[in-house]
Amino acid sequence: MDITAVHFAGKHGNLSLFNIYNDCTHNKVLTLLSLFLSSSIHLMRPLPGDHMLWVGDFNHHHPLWEMPYNKHLNFSREYIQLLLDLLADHNMELTLPPGIPTFQSLADNWTRPDNIWQSHANTDPIIFCDVDVSLRPSLADHLPVITKVELSIPRSPTMSAHDFHSADWRIFHKALTERLHTTSLVCLITSKAEFHEKVADITVAIQEVIATDTIVPLQKPCLHRKWWWNNNLKWLKAQRQHACNQAYKFRNIPDHLAKVEVACLSREMDSSICEVKEDHWKEWLDTINACQIYLANKYAVRKPTNFAYDRVPDLKMVINGTDTIVSTNAGKAKALAESFFPPPLLPFPPG
Structure with a gap:
């Protein structure tokens, strides 16, 4: 889908966020956005003080945001007028300051196809908006645009956990042996009570060694962490x-030397990620049981071209009283919409 929208409502009011990708060969997406907002703007901005954000790759070049040396890329007035009219009709303002490039072409030319727009209001919810070159993925041509929005949404606290993957097990074994020699000596167990007491002593000793941060370091949980990530990739990422x-x-x-270094480190990191993924895959295959063979086969034979489709399995819905399997993106979206947002019930007739 080329347009994704999410609506936030809370003490801060209402904030509607549109993620947009507009193809450089046509304005179909912008036309759909115009039609939707013309009929549903009251849902996106119920109150005059509510906010609306448009973010994404618009693939449009104009002197309002493009660099002066890229004036040869500026589109004709007929082609870009739809976007300019949309910005004017909804009183949208440029959030990402003009003159900041977001795309590097193969010819090493920096352009600005990506943009962030916000609706004009008395209060500004945007705290920060700028590109972060350090977060640019390897072999990517677009730069990440970081936007911080002030939303008073309560969050559950993130508890730190021990990172057993980075623990030094030789030091752990030595520390645990020393602790057991002082707190739980080897003895002959003659009763059930002595057995439970010995198990409790060993458990306490293990937990005390784990609690030593120098042996098993602490880290905050990351929702995007990959199981195959290691310290070598972490070092390569920092260098890149x-x-x-x-x-x-x-x-x-x-021909600055830093550009050559980026290219070399990007290729090295990309190849290292492929090698680590392959090793992790082989290691996982060696440890699976009989019940996981079908799952391994699914991972092996299914090569996704649309990752959104790969994450959402085929859905079953009833059409005209018949069970139908839905496999297309449009059909899945319709099935989910009908399931989560059924039509309202008709009111009972009076009397």
Whole structure:
């Protein structure tokens, strides 16, 4: 889907966020956005003080946001007028400051196809909006745009947990042995009560060693962490982030050494990720049981081209009284919409 929208409502009021991708060869997405807002703006902004954000790759170039040296990329007035009219009709303002490039072409030319727009209001919910070159993925041509929005939404606290993956098990074994020698000596167990007491002593000793942060480090849980991620990739990422910052800083200097370093580190990180993923896959295959063979086969034979489709399995819905399997994106979206948002019940007739 080229348009994704999410609506936030709370003490801060209402905030509607549109994630938009507009193809560079046509304005169909912008036309759909115009039709939707013309009929549903009261849902997106119920009150005059509510906010609306448009973010994404608009694939439009204009002097309002494009760099002066890219004036040859500016679109004709007929082609860009639809976007300009939309911005004017809904009183949208540029959030990402003009002149900041977001895309690096193969010819090492920096352009601005991506944009962030916000509706004009008495209060500004945007705290920060800028590109972060250090977060640019390897072999990617677009720069990440970081936008911080002030939303007074309560969050559950994130508790730190021990990172057993990074623990030094040789030090752990040595510390546990020393602790057991002082707190739980080897003895002959003659009763059930002595057995439970010995188990409790060993459990306490293990937990005390785990609680030592120098042996098993603490870390906050990350929702996006990958099981195959390791310290070598972490080091490569840090080196590449530094090189990306330098290359972006000296982007106007042709053949700067930082650009070569970014290319080399990007290729090295990409190949390292592929190797680590393959090793993790083989290690997982060696440890699966009989019940997981079908799952392994599913992972092996299913090569996704649309990752949104790969995450949502085929759905079953009733059409004209007949059970029907839905496999297309449009059909899945319709099935989910009808399931979560059924039509309202008709009121009972009076009397």
